[in-house]
Amino acid sequence: MVTIGLAKQEAPPAHTRQSVAGTALVTASYAADFDRCRLMCETMDRHVTGADHHYILVERRDVALFRQLESSRRTVVDEGDLLPGWLWAVDDPLSLFRRRIWLSLRTKPLRGWHVQQLRRIAIADHIREEVLVYCDSDVVFLKPFDCAAFQKEGKVRLFRRDLTLIGQRNVDHDIWAQNAGAALGIKVPEVARHDYVSTLIAWRRDSVKAMCARIEAVHGRHWIEVVGSRRKFSECMIYGSFIDDILDGEDHFHGSEEFCRVHWYGSHLSDADLRAFVAGMGQEQVAVGLQSFIDVDAERLRRLIG
Secondary structure (H helix, E strand, O other): OOOOOOOOOOOOOHHHOOOOOOEEEEEEOOHHHHHHHHHHHHHHHHHEEOOOEEEEEEOHHHHHHHHHHOEOOEEEEEHHHOOOOOOEEEEOHHHOOOOEEEEOOOOOOEOHHHHHHHHHHHHHHOOOOOEEEEOOOOEEEOOOEEHHHHEEOOEEEEEOEOOOOOOOOOHHHHHHHHHHHHHHOOOOOOOOOOEOOOOOEEEEHHHHHHHHHHHHHHHOOOHHHHHOOOOOOOHHHHHHHHHHHHOOOOOEEEEOOOOEEEEOOOOEOOHHHHHHHHHOOOOOOOEEEEOOOOEOOHHHHHHHHO
């Protein structure tokens, strides 16, 4: 169990929010990604400034493993301290017990990638930092980065690629957008307009709490019941839709530059491929992300980045 006394934190009233104070880095991970996560922590400690604390959110059985990464500025958080007790993680017999599945009478059966999204939302209820910077455990920082980039004149940067999905039939994004609208109780276009999905992005803690309150007010149920009632959802699309379609961008400014260059698809990258990928980083990009299912182990990455 977490020993730092995580407890629900109340958001300040809207009329007092003249500026945002305190920044937390947030990573949801699991045992199979531990070596990648350790490398992320090493490079984060080397290159990232402007954050007060780093929280790593994991399943209960992974807590002891990840505790190796704790420090005075990094805490491992047990999902049992974030998620309701009626959501249970069990070994999945359909995968010959190699994978985990989260079951309850109130949601669809959920996989690890679903529950990682729920953790990222739920942490807002338990910490004091007002700016939450989300960083996946497969990210490697290669250049200095100041989290102050996520704030401007008391507003927090909302990552958004404007109108990039119109004209491209991206089925996943369309479904995510529809399900975001359903959770929030609003009608959205059948084709998603904007893309809010990336890593190394920031949210406001008070806005996350307001988003959850909105979902519960619309449906009369716990927000996890609502979000988890559909198999395909994206926490980034829900948050982005809440900010833009309900709050009309209040307390946020938009930015389309991606601070992390992500390799989303594929099964194998040679050393030459990796070097070319790093060499292709944009001027504003300070990190690279290689999805965990891509065949690149952490030690190989560590050797390549020096």
